[in-house]
Amino acid sequence: MKRYMYSVLLLSVMLITWEVMARLVxxxxxxxxxxxxxxxxxxxxxxxLQHHLPATFAVISLGLAISLVLGIAIAIAMHYSKVLEQALYPLLITSQTIPIIALAPIFVLWFGYTIWSKVAVTILITFFPITIGMFDGLRSTDKELKELLQTFGLTRSQIFLKLEVPSALPSFFSGLKVAVPMSVIGAAIGEWLGAQSGLGYFSRRMMTQFDGAGVFAPIVILSFVGIVLFIVVLIIEKYFLKWRKK
Incomplete structure (x- = not known):
């Protein structure tokens, strides 16, 4: 608890300053x-909590799940195929140079106001850190250890599971810790531009009514969801990386 003392103190000062300034203005x-x-x-x-949060959480969950499957699959494919790496890596970089806010309306045109337009935005904003984290982790495998295991007669799949995957986990979790908060942002952007429910949609609706507090209320919940998901990733990371020094 002591390690978070300064963060709590700084946050308290910021909130008090905000309260005073808001009352003055x-x-x-x-x-x-x-x-x-x-x-x-x-x-x-x-x-x-009963209507809009479940809609947003469904978008976040689906987007993250698909990004995990897609990101890990692409990273493994690029790791084992130089041709795929040369073909896909530039496209991955290019995908992140396109403003998400510009693509979101296109997804609405393609998928309508269904959940999939929001999921598509979430996937686009989250799969990149997962893919790059996993790929860099696989590429950082100790070559000497790999050659040693090959001399012991281990197959390619055994080396992958026993050496390459454990070596990639730290980088993978680093990418995942970036992707999780971004998934909340992606869901909110998708809902902001086209939805019939969700926290982002509700915030936008409150904006049209010039209700400042109503705009901020769902944002607070979104922030809390992002923090909770980040903590969950930290717990999972700690479980799988017990061997890593603190």
Missing amino acids: DVSFILPSPMQISIKLWELKDVL
């Missing part, structure tokens, strides 16, 4: 105070 439709946001969050808790 007194334009709640633009800059609501933390207290006003908390009150609005309490008033809207039922509709946000």
Whole structure:
């Protein structure tokens, strides 16, 4: 707990400063105070938690699941095929140079206001760090250890499972820790531009009503979801990387 003391202190100072400034300016439709946001969050808790949060969480879950399968598969393919690496790696980089905000409306045209338009945005924004993390991890495998295992007669699949995968896990989890918060952002962007439910959609609806506190209330929940998911990844990482020194 002591290691987080300075973070908690800094956050408290920021919130107090925000509260004071918001009260001085007194334009709640633009800059609501933390207290006003908390009150609005309490008033809207039922509709946000029971209706909009499940819709957003479904987008995040599907997007992350597909990104994991897609990212790991592409990373393994590039690791074992130089031709695929040369063909796919530039495309991966290019995919991240296109503004997501520009592609989101296109996904809405393709998939309509269904969940898949939001999932597509989430996949596009999350599969890159997962893919690159896994690929770099596989590529960082100790070549001398690999040659040693080959002299012992281990097959290619055995070397992959016993050496390359464990070697790739630290980099993979680093990429996953980047992807998880980004999945929340991707889901919110998708819902902001085209949805009928979800926290991003609700925030946008509140904006059209000039309800500043209503805009911030779902954002607080989105932030909390991102923090919880990040902690879950940390717990899983700690379990699989018990051998790593603290």
